[in-house]
Amino acid sequence: MVGRRARREDHWMPPRVYRGKSAYEWHPKGGGAVRLCALDATEADVWLAFRVAQGDVKVKHCQWLADEYFKSKEFADLAPRTKKDYKRYWERLALVFGKQQCNSVKPEHVRRYMDLRAESSVAMANKEKKLLAIMMRYGFERGHTKENPCDPVKNFKEKGRDRYITDAEYNDFYNRASPMCQVMMDISYTCAARSQDVRKIRMADIKKEGLFIEQAKTGKKQVKLWTNRLRAAVTLAKQLRSQRMKSSTSLFLLVTSTGSPYTESGMKSLWRRERANYIKATGKDINWTFHDIKAKAISDYQGDKQQFSGHKSHAMMERYNRSEDTVQALDFSEKPQAKR
Incomplete structure (x- = not known):
C-alpha cells in the first residue's frame, strides 16, 4: 500500500517520485535517482516520463x-x-x-x-x-507525432541562379575539352538534359526518329528529334564506346575507359579534370557549371521552351530560362487620339 504524501499538493505524483532541486526525480527501490523532467512540467508530462523511465512506454525519437x-x-x-x-x-x-x-x-x-x-x-x-x-x-x-513543428516555419527566399553561358564561353571550353566531355556537353545542350540523364542513356534509347531521354527527376519521357549536332554527338559517343568496350559489354552509350557506365561521382570527376585542364591551358577559370548547360539550352531554344525542357510547369521552366524577353515597344502613332 502506497503511503500518503506529507504535502497535499503532491498526492498526484507517481510512486517514489519526488521534487528535486531542479527536476522531478524517481527513486527506484534499488537506490539512486532518475531525473524525469523539469519542475515546471505538467502532471501529464511527469506521469509520461515516469512510465518511460519504467519501460512501460517506448519513446519515439x-x-x-x-x-x-x-x-x-x-x-x-x-x-x-x-x-x-x-x-x-x-x-x-x-x-x-x-x-x-x-x-x-x-x-x-x-x-x-x-x-x-x-x-x-x-x-x-x-x-x-x-x-x-x-x-x-x-x-x-500515423499518430506518432502530435503536430508538424515545421508548418509555421517559413523558408528563406532564395535568389535564383542567373548565369548564362555565352556562345563564346561554351565554344572556347568545348574546343579544348576531351572528346567524351564534348559528347556530354553537346547531348546536354541539344536535349536540355541534366547530367544524370546524359550518363544514363542506353544504346536502346537511340531511336530512328531521335534520342529517347527519361528525366530521372521528373519522370518525363521524351524523344529528342535528330538534329545534325545531336546526331554528330551520338555518332562520336558510339565511336568512343567501341574503342573502350574491349571484351566487356555494357547497355549504356557513354562508358569509361574500363567499359563501365559513368557514375555520378565519375562524371563529376571528369568535369573537374576538364576544368582544371582548361585553367592550366588558358589561365582562365569558368564560373559556370555543367548544369548551367541545360539552362543555356532552354534560353537559346526558339519555340515552346516548356515543351522542349520537359518541365511540368511554366514557373519551373522560367527558373532555367536566362534569356531576355523581347516585347514590342509602344508606338505613340498607334495610340488612339483623344476626342476634343
Missing part, C-alpha cells in the same frame, strides 16, 4: 521516425537521386534532432536550426527543413 520513413513505400517510390539526397540531408539533421523526442521538437527549434544552417547555405537550410517537414508529416498522419 526522431531517429526512429526517420528509420520508419526510410522503410516506407512513400520513400521507396521516390526517384533514386531524391532518395540519395534525402539520406544525405538526414545525416546533418540527425546531429541535432536524431536523439530528440518527436513531440519535443517545436517550431522555435526548427527556426533556430535553419538560422544557423543558413550561415553556410540558405539553399541547404530550406532543403533540410523540407525533409524534416516530410518526416514529421509522415509521423503525424
